[in-house]
Amino acid sequence: xxxxxxxxxxxxxxxxxxxxxxxxxxxxxxxxxxxxxxxxxxxxxxxxxxxxxxxxxxxxxxxxxxxxxxxxxxxxxxxxxxxxxxxxxxxxxxxxxxxxxxxxxxxxxxxxx
Amino acid sequence: xxxxxxxxxxxxxxxxxxxxxxxxxxxxxxxxxxxxxxxxxxxxxxxxxxxxxxxxxxxxxxxxxxxxxxxxxxxxxxxxxxxxxxxxxxxxxxxxxxxxxxxxxxxxxxxxx
Numbered sequence: 001x002x003x004x005x006x007x008x009x010x011x012x013x014x015x016x017x018x019x020x021x022x023x024x025x026x027x028x029x030x031x032x033x034x035x036x037x038x039x040x041x042x043x044x045x046x047x048x049x050x051x052x053x054x055x056x057x058x059x060x061x062x063x064x065x066x067x068x069x070x071x072x073x074x075x076x077x078x079x080x081x082x083x084x085x086x087x088x089x090x091x092x093x094x095x096x097x098x099x100x101x102x103x104x105x106x107x108x109x110x111x112x113x
Numbered sequence: 114x115x116x117x118x119x120x121x122x123x124x125x126x127x128x129x130x131x132x133x134x135x136x137x138x139x140x141x142x143x144x145x146x147x148x149x150x151x152x153x154x155x156x157x158x159x160x161x162x163x164x165x166x167x168x169x170x171x172x173x174x175x176x177x178x179x180x181x182x183x184x185x186x187x188x189x190x191x192x193x194x195x196x197x198x199x200x201x202x203x204x205x206x207x208x209x210x211x212x213x214x215x216x217x218x219x220x221x222x223x224x225x226x
Contacts, residue, residue, distance in 0.1 A: 006155070006157060007136055007139075007140060007155045007156050007157075009132060009133070009135060009136025009139060009140075009156055010136070010156060010157050012132045012135070012136075014132055017130075017132050018131075018132075019122060019125045019127055019130050020122070022122060022125070022211070023120055023122025023123070023125075023211075026120075026122060026211055026212075026214060026215055027120060027122075029214075029215040030214055030215060042119070042120040043120055043122055043123060044119060044120075044123050088215075092212055092215075095208055095212065096212075098135070098136075098139055099139075099205055099208065099209075101139060101142075101143055102139055102142040102143060102201075102205075
C-alpha cells in the first residue's frame with residue numbers, strides 16, 4: 001500500500017492534534033500575544049498541566065515563551081511562531097480532509113446500530 | 114468564570130479526539146462493519162497499537178468487537194455503536210466550533226511572527 005492511499009488520520013500530527021495543545025495553538029491564533037494565566041483559565045488547566053504542554057510546543061519550535069513583569073508581578077506570555085502557524089494550518093487541513101469523509105447523515109441517530 | 118465561557122477546546126473528549134481513535138471512529142462511520150486488518154493497514158498501525166486503542170473505545174462503549182472466522186482463518190470485525198456514533202458527532206461539532214474561531218487568513222504565512 002502506498003502512502004498516497006493512507007487514511008487522512010495518518011496525516012494528523014500528535015504534537016499539534018493533542019486536545020490541550022490544539023486548544024493552546026487555536027487560542028494563540030486568536031490572541032497574538034497571550035498571557036499564560038489567560039490560557040490556563042480559558043482552557044481550564046492547572047499551571048503544571050499547561051506548563052507541560054507549552055514545553056512540548058516550545059521544544060517543537062511552535063511557540064515562544066517570554067517572561068517579564070507587569071505591575072511588578074512576574075508574567076509569562078506566549079506567542080505562535082511562523083512554524084506554529086504553519087503546523088496549525090496543516091492540522092486544520094488534515095481535520096477538514098478527515099471530517100469531509102463522513103457526512104452528518106452517516107451519524108444520524110435514526111440508524112439501527 | 115462560568116462553563117459557558119469555556120474555550121471550545123474544553124469540549125473535546127480525549128477518548129474520541131486522540132489521533133488514532135479518531136481515525137478508527139471515522140473509518141467505522143465510513144465502513145459499517147470493518148475488519149481489524151483493514152483498520153490496521155489503512156491507519157498504518159501495528160496489531161498491538163490498534164488493539165490498545167480498540168480496547169479503550171470498547172471499554173467506553175463506543176465500538177463492538179466481533180470475533181469469527183473467514184475461510185477458516187480467525188478474523189475480527191469492529192462496528193460503531195449508537196453511543197460511538199453520537200460521540201463522533203459531538204467531536205465533529207466541537208472541532209467545527211474550534212476551527213471556525215480562526216480563519217485561514219489568521220494563519221497566512223505573510224504575517225510577521
